[in-house]
Amino acid sequence: MKDTQIKKLIAAEVKRQKSVINLIASENIVSKDVLEALGSELTNKYAEGYPGKRYYGGNSVVDKIESLAQERALKAFGISADEWHVNVQPLSGSPANVAVYLGLVPKEGKIMGMSLDHGGHLTHGHKVSASGKFWTQIPFGVDPKTEVIDYTALKEKAMTEKPNIIVAGFTAYPRTVDFKKFREIADACGAILMVDMSHFAGLVAGKAYAMSPFDYADIVTTTVHKTLRGPRSAIIFARKDARDLGKAIDKAVFPGLQGGPHLNQIAAVAVALKEASTPAFRKYAAQVKKNAHVLAEELKNLGWHIISGGTDSHLVLVDTWMNGQGVSGKEASERLEKIGIIVNKNTIPNETRSPMDPSGIRLGTAAETTRGKKEKDMQKIAGMIHKALSKK
Ligand SMILES: Cc1ncc(COP(=O)(O)O)c(C=O)c1O
Structure with a gap:
């Protein structure tokens, strides 16, 4: 690298990372292959749209890369293209979640999500996030004594408030989330069930999480850079059925929220997903x-x-x-x-x-x-x- 200032700073950060014990729950250490894909010439390419339906020319290679990332996403989580639609373009976890709301929740609709101090993420409807500015959060939380999710209180609130979507998932909740109970509650109040598995996606791929969200959810979102050990990026999965949720999600990601996909990042996602399938x-x-x-x-x-x-x-x-x-x-x-x-x-x-x-x-x-x-x-x-x- 000719830019010595940045080169030195990168070297200093690598040294820092190597010299500490890293217990940040949302971080990981990616492989050299993931770094190679991230640093590749794929960053030069614009490809607004989706494989086979782009607004720019020259997509013969990048179409293959994006399709491969989609295939590998399904494989990593043991699900099939007959049942699940995949979008690998979200730039990170927050835009992925906002894209789901943009596509599926009406203006000023209700998002039922875990409150921040009980372990939820800002994008589960907190008022400082777009998710809480354009939609209304119906918060749920944990029982004060057991400190695990109070499913009875959650159900009562869901039945009264009738949210459009319920978000199961966390940023700081250590216990198994009971997706089956969430499914029952979502069915009872007529809500879409979204699981944000950003934190524990690697455990789902590695079959170390007690339940798979894919057995119960309508929508699953995930970041790729936490337990899944990939580049900073995100994926949205949508169950295929008569509602055609995937179509609404694709439109919300592009052109709703983003322009051109970051193809170097998508290639790195594909690499990480292959690694996560081993x-x-x-x-x-x-x-x-x-x-x-x-x-x-x-x-x-x-x-x-x-x-x-x-x-x-x-x-x-x-x-x-x-x-x-x-x-x-x-x-x-x-x-x-x-x-x-x-x-x-x-x-x-x-x-x-x-x-x-x-x-x-x-x-x-x-x-x-x-x-x-x-x-x-x-x-x-x-x-x-x-x-x-x-x-x-
Ligand atoms: C559960 C959950 N969802 C979404 C996000 C947002 O991801 P990003 O920081 O990539 O926007 C996070 C990040 O910490 C998270 O923990």
């Missing part, structure tokens, strides 16, 4: 989950309040504040960064502090498992976290 990835997904379980158990045994009492995924939510007996999430993340452990501060259910200095931290095991860490390493890391947070 037996090695299955082993990886199982290890991610085992590691998170050990991390949660160790921290619990050391006296920390683990939200919901444990985890069924790659993610652990720790209440570090513990009603003033511990340290705030901000203080915790700063103390951990000083000893080379990178986490993010996070709100916890029924948060009493501010989002900028909340009561907890979120931990995830996807990146460190890619580096080969196992249960023993997690025990060690839990000890390091405990020591850093207990210091007076």
